[in-house]
Amino acid sequence: MNRSLSQDRQWTFMIIRGANRPVVQCSVSRTAIHVALSLLTFLIAALVISLVIQRVNIHQITIAHETLQQDVAKKDQLIAKMNEEMGSVYALSSQMKERMTQVTVLEKQLKTFIYSSGQPQQQKKTDASPKSTARNLSSHDANIAQAKQLHLTSVGGEFIQPTQDNTHNHNGTSAHTQSSSTTIDSDKVAQQWSQTFAQLEHMDATWKQWDKSMPPLIAKAERMQQQLDGTPNFWPTTAYRVTSQFGLRDDPFNRSQAHHGGLDVAGHNGEPIFAAAEGTVTASSRDNQKGNYIFIRHRGNLETRYLHLSESQVKTGSKVRKGQQIGKLGSTGRSTGPHLHFEIRQNGEPIDPLNYVSSPNTPNQK
Template sequence: MKRSKRWTWMLIRGADRPAVQFSIPALLITVAGIAIMVSITAAITLVIAQTASLNTIRAQQAKLESEITEKQEQLATSRRQLSALMTESNQMKDRMDQVAQWELQLQHYLRASGEAIPSAEGSSSGKTYSLGEAGRLPVGGEYIQALSDDAPPDLRLHPLTAPSNTVADTHQQLRRMEATWKGWMTTMPALLAQAETFKQRLNSTPTFWPTDSTYITSRFGGRSDPFHGSSAFHAGLDIGGDMGDPVYAAADGKVIASNYDMMKGNYLIIDHGSSLTTRYLHLSERSIRTGELVSKGQVIGKMGSTGRSTGAHLHFEVRQGEEAVDPAIYVGSGEK
């Protein structure tokens, strides 16, 4: 019969105490040893696995932190771009407002008259353009309202939905708008200066009917003299009305005579420049003096019958140099 293998330990606790003996089967020790080795191996494996997992988590965390930092930088960049874009947009809006003001000024000039004015200096064409035909003037470009849904699609500023692409697209739009604006900056001031010159010339041209009444009692040219019936030349228009009716300046100018004459009665002469003058005779009252500047439509006196006159009326003359010209060429039939 086979004897089982055992491991025996004897514990001696002192000379005066009995020894204690422990006996354990060898198989149990082997199994315990294997179990301990397996446990150690499992523990080591677990530690290694946890360490690898922790390293993976740390790597992922570092990646996420890097991505967050990158996104924050992108967001900061987008905010700077949006801020710059808003600044540019506001600047462009101010420029468009300036263009709108120019347009309003030009429209004001255009409504003033339908006469033709020469093309802007430096134009490649020698044509003339009608102030009554705004669409044919050499302005160039089209009108764009910044940040408006009514603007043309290619120049419309859309809401910023995709910051990088949309900001870049909007910058492109602003660049195109700026190029258009620079074109306007070149042409509009010259055109406005030209229109202002024309406006001044127009204001200095006697086109304003000088009385409230439009009743013409004697026209320009040959007629029978009202006092002795002989043939005579009438150098102006006689406009009938009531005593004391207001008399208006036909154009801007400077008073070069405010006086009384036995033939003319109370009279005024206004110089409008370019050797063009207007005369107002037989007034009951003169409201301005020699040397004063007057504006078109300003009251300058009152209708009367002083001097060589048969009744209350205004004798209105237009002269180019010393030559009398038909006032109807300038003031028409009296319709205001």
């Protein structure tokens, strides 16, 4: 009975290996079979759960990867746009630098025209009449006031504030592998670009203002400079002792009163003689009365004459600058000693040179 119950709790398996071979009989308890089946069921369930979890994780990774790719694509587009705009900004910055360089040149020219021409040159007079002098001074003051309104200060240097984002060193491959913590702050970049463009717009507006206002002012200053350069108010020699002035005087040869048409400035043989203003040499010759002489034609039907020179250093037809050496002091022609006879004529008539020039306080003229 016990043996029969024991056999009922076991499963018997028979293995037939062939017709001529004996049958192999194996007995396995039902408990072992149940345990094996339970274990197999558990393994299958664990495998299924693992596959499900893996699929969910793969799906989440796929979604995250697609999101990251989209984010990276947007950043790449932003960087490409920034690189394109950086090229435009660089080109505009270079253009603005060239403009500011032109402005600096114009500024220097304007200062040279206005301020240098405004400096007194050995107490010289700029016109024969007080009214003309007042007009010149008023024009000069107006030029200075207009220059101050343009805020003529020094410019240059870099004009674009550099941004902190190193967009030119962007690497497309590394962008896909960077974490979200290293991505570009779009708001910050946009703010920096906004500031940069604001700077450029301000510079462009400033340039347009200068470009509109400065050329007429420069042209006016050039006309003023040309007028001053053509005015014979430069003392014509390093000698400075006036021995005979314009007007009636005792003639040293005839011992009688005669009209003297210029200034006699006593000096030493060989002292330099300068052009009182820019102009054209109309005569450079010699005769018994004037000795070696030079005539120069200037603006406003003015002419200057330099007589009794020991040497002439310019030729007829030559263009001369204001202050240029044209000869040397001497005592040729009708002369009693080394001196310069200096005349200024207007419309062919002699006028008092002291209306234009005055003797310097020192013998050396700059």
